[in-house]
Amino acid sequence: MRALVQRSNGAKVTVDGEVVGKIGPGLVVLLGVTHEDTEKDATFLAQKIVNLRIFPGRDGEFDRSALEESKEILVVSQFTLYGRCKKGRRPDFNEAAKPEHAEKLYKFFVQKLRETGITVATGKFQAYMQVDLTNDGPVTLMLES
Numbered sequence: 001m002r003a004l005v006q007r008s009n010g011a012k013v014t015v016d017g018e019v020v021g022k023i024g025p026g027l028v029v030l031l032g033v034t035h036e037d038t039e040k041d042a043t044f045l046a047q048k049i050v051n052l053r054i055f056p057g058r059d060g061e062f063d064r065s066a067l068e069e070s071k072e073i074l075v076v077s078q079f080t081l082y083g084r085c086k087k088g089r090r091p092d093f094n095e096a097a098k099p100e101h102a103e104k105l106y107k108f109f110v111q112k113l114r115e116t117g118i119t120v121a122t123g124k125f126q127a128y129m130q131v132d133l134t135n136d137g138p139v140t141l142m143l144e145s
Contacts, residue, residue: 001041001105001145002081004030007054011074011133013123020129021121026071028133031109032081033102034095041145042105046112049073054139066118073113076123076131077106099126 005027012022029049050067057063066073079102083091096102103125113120123129 001037001045002032003045003049003143004081005049005141005143006133007136007139009134009136011131013074013076014130015124015127020124021074023072023074023121027066027073029073029075030078030081031075031106032078033097033105034082035097037097037105039108042109043112044145045143046109048143050113050116050118067116072119072121074121075110076129077102077125
């Protein structure tokens with residue numbers, strides 16, 4: 001499982017002209033699932049993300065987590081995180097999980113985040129989405145289970 005995590009001042013996801021998910025300051029998580037991923041991977045990443053110290057403390061250092069700062073999280077499914085571009089000019093998405101498996105783990109991941117008490121918004125699984133965000137820092141990290 002892969003998560004591209006971006007610290008954001010605010011973000012929203014739009015589908016067919018309608019905002020389906022929106023957050024204030026917090027994290028935008030683009031989540032990719034592969035065939036071998038399990039609920040253990042989703043639990044690990046959810047805990048890692050909410051506790052990741054990437055918000056500034058008093059000294060301006062990365063000392064505070066989303067959980068400590070009561071930040072919001074926007075989760076967007078992103079199968080293209082498993083796109084391979086080694087050969088040719090067209091990405092190969094064979095490493096991305098089939099939709100049935102990916103959606104199950106995506107929903108489980110979101111549930112695990114919500115269990116921490118953090119406000120979580122989402123995109124719409126398998127929809128064509130527009131994601132608008134203001135990257136804060138910018139701070140962008142790739143995490144894998």
